[in-house]
Each structure stands twice: as C-alpha cells, then as structure tokens.
Amino acid sequence: MGRPPDPKRAEARRAEVAAATxxxxxxxxxxxxxxxxxxxxxxxxTGTLVYYFRNKQDILLFAGRMVLxxxxxxxxxxxxxRPSLSALEQALLTEMPRNEKKRLGWTxxxxxxxxxxxxxxxxxxxxxxxxxxRALVCMCLEAERTRLASDVDIxxxxxRILGLFDGLGLHALLEPxxxxxxxxxxxxxxxxxxxxxx
Amino acid sequence: MGRPPDPKRAEARRAEVAAATxxxxxxxxxxxxxxxxxxxxxxxxTGTLVYYFRNKQDILLFAGRMVLxxxxxxxxxxxxxRPSLSALEQALLTEMPRNEKKRLGWTxxxxxxxxxxxxxxxxxxxxxxxxxxRALVCMCLEAERTRLASDVDIxxxxxRILGLFDGLGLHALLEPxxxxxxxxxxxxxxxxxxxxxx
DNA sequence: CTTTGAAAATAACAACCGTTATGATAACGA
DNA sequence: TCGTTATCATAACGGTTGTTATTTTCAAAG
Numbered sequence: 430m431g432r433p434p435d436p437k438r439a440e441a442r443r444a445e446v447a448a449a450t451x452x453x454x455x456x457x458x459x460x461x462x463x464x465x466x467x468x469x470x471x472x473x474x475t476g477t478l479v480y481y482f483r484n485k486q487d488i489l490l491f492a493g494r495m496v497l498x499x500x501x502x503x504x505x506x507x508x509x510x511r512p513s514l515s516a517l518e519q520a521l522l523t524e525m526p527r528n529e530k531k532r533l534g535w536t537x538x539x540x541x542x543x544x545x546x547x548x549x550x551x552x553x554x555x556x557x558x559x560x561x562x563r564a565l566v567c568m569c570l571e572a573e574r575t576r577l578a579s580d581v582d583i584x585x586x587x588x589r590i591l592g593l594f595d596g597l598g599l600h601a602l603l604e605p606x607x608x609x610x611x612x613x614x615x616x617x618x619x620x621x622x623x624x625x626x627x
Numbered sequence: 628m629g630r631p632p633d634p635k636r637a638e639a640r641r642a643e644v645a646a647a648t649x650x651x652x653x654x655x656x657x658x659x660x661x662x663x664x665x666x667x668x669x670x671x672x673t674g675t676l677v678y679y680f681r682n683k684q685d686i687l688l689f690a691g692r693m694v695l696x697x698x699x700x701x702x703x704x705x706x707x708x709r710p711s712l713s714a715l716e717q718a719l720l721t722e723m724p725r726n727e728k729k730r731l732g733w734t735x736x737x738x739x740x741x742x743x744x745x746x747x748x749x750x751x752x753x754x755x756x757x758x759x760x761r762a763l764v765c766m767c768l769e770a771e772r773t774r775l776a777s778d779v780d781i782x783x784x785x786x787r788i789l790g791l792f793d794g795l796g797l798h799a800l801l802e803p804x805x806x807x808x809x810x811x812x813x814x815x816x817x818x819x820x821x822x823x824x825x
Numbered sequence: 826c827t828t829t830g831a832a833a834a835t836a837a838c839a840a841c842c843g844t845t846a847t848g849a850t851a852a853c854g855a
Numbered sequence: 856t857c858g859t860t861a862t863c864a865t866a867a868c869g870g871t872t873g874t875t876a877t878t879t880t881c882a883a884a885g
Contacts, residue, residue, distance in 0.1 A: 431860030432853045442862095458745035460658040463842065474864045475843090485843060536744045543741030545801050546734045547656030555801050588798070588806070589818050593787065596794025600786070603743050603753050608786070620787050623821055629830030630882050640832095661872060672834050673873090683873060 443481050443491065445471055450492035451537050459489075459540040490550060493541035496534055497558040500524055501565075508565055512572040517565075518621050521594050525617065526602045527610040535602045563587050586624060593620050641679050641689065643669055648690040649735050657687075657738040688748060691739035694732055695756040698722055699763075706763055710770040715763075716819050719792050723815070724800045725808040733800045761785050784822060791818050 449471025453462040456470070464485055468475045482488045507520035526532040544551040566587035570577070597616055601608035608616070647669025651660040654668070662683055666673045680686045705718035724730040742749040764785040768775070795814055799806035806814070 430854045430858065432851080432862080434861060438862095454745075456745065458742060461745070464844090465842085476863050476865075479844075480861090480863065539741045539744065542797070542801070543737045544656060546737065547652075547654070547659070552801060556805075559798070559802065585810075585814055585817065588795070588810075588814055589791065592794030592798055592814070593791050593818075594794065595797060596790030596792065597786070599740070599793060599797075600757070600790055603740070603750060604757065607754075612783075612786075616783055616786055616790070619783065620791075620822075624818075629828075629884070630832080631884085632831065636832095662874090663872085674834050675832080677874075678832065 439481065442477070444495070446478060446481060446488060447492040447495050449473075450488060451496075451533060454492075454540050455533055455536050459544070462489075464488075486550070489541070489544075490554070493537065493544075493551065494554060496537045496541070497554070500534075500538075501558055501561050504562065504565055508569055512569045514569055514573050514621065517569040517590075518618060521590075522614060522617060525594075525598050525613050526605075527613055532602060532605075535598055539599065539602065559591070562591060566590055589624060590621065593617065637679065640675070642693070644676060644679060644686060645690040645693050647671075648686060649694075649731060652690075652738050653731055653734050657742070660687075662686075684748070687739070687742075688752070691735065691742075691749065692752060694735045694739070695752070698732070698736075699756055699759050702760065702763055706767055710767045712767055712771050712819065715767040715788075716816060719788075720812060720815060723792075723796050723811050724803075725811055730800060730803075733796055737797065737800065757789070760789060764788055787822060788819065791815065 446467070450462060450467050453467045453470040457466055464475045464478055467488070468478055471477075478488060482491065504517075504520045504524065507523070508516050524531065524534075526535040541551055542555065545555050546552070563584075567583055570581075570583045570586055574581075574583070594617070597608070597613060601613050644665070648660060648665050651665045651668040655664055662673045662676055665686070666676055669675075676686060680689065702715075702718045702722065705721070706714050722729065722732075724733040739749060740753065743753050744750070761782075765781055768779075768781045768784055772779075772781070792815070795806070795811060799811050
C-alpha cells in the first residue's frame with residue numbers, strides 16, 4: 430500500500446551525493462571529507478547519506494568510480510567508432526585539466542589514486558580502469574600500424590602515452606601557472622607525434 | 628647546570644620521527660597516520676612527537692619534505708659534476724620504484740602530492756622542489772644542445788621528461804605486475820632517446 | 826651526592842569521527 | 856481519509872583525534 434520506492438530518483442540522489450563528495454574533497458582534502466562536511470556541501474543531512482549508502486567507504490568508492498568511469502567512457506565514445514591517433518590525441522587533450530571542471534576531476538582522481546597503495550579496493554579499481562584505458566590506446570595504435578615503424582612495441586607505446594598523460598596532467602593540476610592550457614596542448618601533441626614517428 | 632641540549636641528537640630524533648611517519652603512512656594510508664600510530668610505529672610515545680614538533684602538520688610537512696629533498700639532492704649530485712642526458716637518465720632510473728625502498732618513497736610522495744590541491748603549504752613545497760628538478764633537467768639538455776635538433780624547446784622537453792618520469796613511476800607503483808622493473812627501464816630509456824632525437 | 830633541566834611518558838581535554846537508533850514528514854495505495 | 860512506507864532529519868553512542876598539561880625519568884654539571 431504505502432509509498433513505492435523510486436529507483437530513478439534514488440540513482441539521481443546518489444549522483445548528487447557523489448558530486449557533494451567531490452566538492453568536499455576539493456575543499457578540505459580527502460581526510461577532511463567527513464560525512465558531515467559532505468552532507469553540508471550537498472545541503473542534506475547525514476541521514477540522507479546513510480540511507481543511500483551502507484557506510485562511508487561505499488560513498489568514497491562510488492564517488493571515485495564515477496570519475497574514472499566518466500573518463501574511460503568519454504574516451505571510448507570518442508575513439509571507438511573510428512580509432513586513430515588523432516582521435517586519441519583529441520580525446521585525451523579534452524580530459525586534461527585545462528578548465529575548472531576538469532581540474533576538479535583531476536583533484537578527485539589524485540585523492541583516490543593516493544588511497545590505492547593502502548586500500549586493496551581502490552587499487553583494484555585503478556587496475557581495472559587503466560586496463561580499459563590501455564586497451565583503448567592500443568586499439569588506436571593498431572589502427573595505424575602501417576604508419577608506424579615496423580618494430581614498434583604497441584603495448585609499450587600505450588604505456589608511455591598514458592604515463593605522459595597522467596604525469597603532465599598531474600603537474601598541470603599542481604602548477605597551473607607553469608603548465609598553462611596552451612602549454613599542455615603543445616607538450617602533449619609534440620610528444621604524441623614524436624612517439625608516433627619512433 | 629642541568630643537562631645541556633643536544634642539537635645533533637635532536638636532528639637525528641626528528642629523522643626517526645620522519646621514518647616512523649613514512650612507515651605509518653605506508654601501512655595505514657595518510658588518513659590513518661595519527662600521532663598515536665606514528666608513535667607506535669617508531670616505538671616512542673606521543674609526548675616525544677610533540678616535543679620535537681609543534682603540531683601534526685609540522686610532522687607531515689617535515690616527513691614529506693625529506694622525501695622530495697632526498698630525490699632532488701641525489702639527482703643533483705649524480706648530474707651536477709658532468710651534466711649529460713645519460714647521467715640524467717641513469718639518475719632518474721635509480722629513483723624509479725623498482726625496489727621496496729623506492730616504492731615506499733613513491734608511496735609517501737603520492738600521499739603528500741595528493742594533499743597539495745587542498746593545502747597551500749604542500750602546494751608550495753611541490754612547486755619549489757619541482758622547479759629545482761626542472762632546472763637540473765634543463766641543465767643536462769643544455770649541455771648536449773649540439774647533439775639536439777636546433778629548434779628543440781629545452782624547457783618543454785624538460786617538462787615532458789619529468790611528466791613521463793612521474794607518470795610511469797606512479798603507474799609502476801600502483802601496478803607493479805604490469806610495470807615490472809625491466810619494463811620501467813625499457814619504457815623510460817626508449818622515451819628518453821626518442822625525445823633526444825626530436 | 827645533590828641539583829637541574831632536557832627528554833620522554835602519561836594523563837586529561839574538548840572536538841570530531843562513523844555508525845546506529847529514533848522521530849518526523851510526506852507521498853502514495855486502498 | 857486512513858494506513859503504510861519511502862525518505863530524510865535529528866540525536867545519541869562509543870571511539871579516536873590533535874592538543875595541552877602534568878608527571879616521571881635520567882644524564883650531566885656543580
């Protein structure tokens with residue numbers, strides 16, 4: 430008889446909680462992101478949090494998963510229909526921290542990445558998402574194998590590309606004055622092309 | 628008349644505290660590194676901690692500073708007497724997480740790096756140390772300018788090298804199975820040489 | 826040996842943590 | 856309208872946190 434559950438609304442509410450978690454982490458750091466600060470950031474009470482999540486770790490895991498999930502999904506959609514190095518370059522450049530929205534994403538990414546060494550759950554999450562990313566990069570390299578040197582190691586090249594991507598993104602996040610938006614584009618494009626020629 | 632202070636011993640004690648802090652962070656993550664767990668890890672009481680440091684943040688800042696300080700110092704000593712790309716390559720390879728000691732260092736580095744976006748103190752610390760690192764890399768590139776293409780942008784090349792270094796090191800830390808020790812050497816050396824040729 | 830102050834341990838503090846329990850509200854079916 | 860139940864706010868719980876105060880230990884100077 431009573432009021433029926435609304436799965437649609439529940440999912441949207443969980444996303445709101447995740448967004449509030451991101452803002453709380455960005456403002457206070459991950460160790461300052463308590464249930465109370467998250468709730469305050471989202472404008473709801475701690476009761477709402479524990480109603481949609483079993484405990485705090487579930488909240489963090491969900492919020493962290495959404496970030497990397499978004500990156501992988503967007504890159505896949507940009508690259509999957511017609512894999513190419515230029516499409517990959519464009520997709521990764523779009524993900525770099527060149528505006529406030531992406532900077533927030535990288536801040537969250539960094540906070541969760543730092544949890545990986547001491548949390549098996551976060552480590553596995555990282556491992557899975559980056560396996561997907563590497564596969565996407567490899568797909569783009571395979572598609573242009575004819576344009577590459579014959580002895581190129583595609584797996585290794587993919588690791589170098591993602592290493593440079595994360596490294597430059599990290600430095601750009603922490604020193605936006607030294608790594609301006611145009612700088613990031615130039616740095617990454619130049620490296621991608623010198624790799625492709627190798 | 629009483630017992631005189633011993634600055635030497637005080638400095639050594641602070642280093643012990645820093646080492647205990649590293650182990651506590653490696654074991655419990657940075658949010659699990661409380662004054663009590665740090666003290667337990669080092670075998671002393673919280674009283675010792677607050678005797679040598681004003682508060683917890685000072686402990687973390689000191690412990691974090693020592694890690695990056697060590698890296699910069701070692702790279703400088705390896706590269707400064709006779710700057711070259713091969714010396715730089717060797718120095719950076721030595722710092723990669725290819726053994727447990729270096730893996731611990733990278734874990735601490737990651738924990739502190741993740742604090743930078745929400746802590747101005749840690750952000751400044753990062754900025755200063757990486758400015759020094761970039762200067763060292765630039766020095767090595769300058770020393771071999773004749774062997775490089777004439778239109779090469781040394782500042783940009785330094786940023787790419789350090790980006791690749793941190794990115795590969797980070798991934799190797801989190802996925803040691805995918806990035807084995809020999810893999811790291813091959814990945815980094817290959818990239819260094821393709822950059823030099825550019 | 827006594828005295829003195831550095832070094833360190835212990836104890837106490839309020840504030841905050843994650844979790845759980847409890848109450849209030851409101852939307853829906855009957 | 857009434858009863859039921861999803862949703863959410865509030866309050867309380869034991870435990871832990873960083874900090875401060877107090878006490879103990881102990882090496883060396885007098």
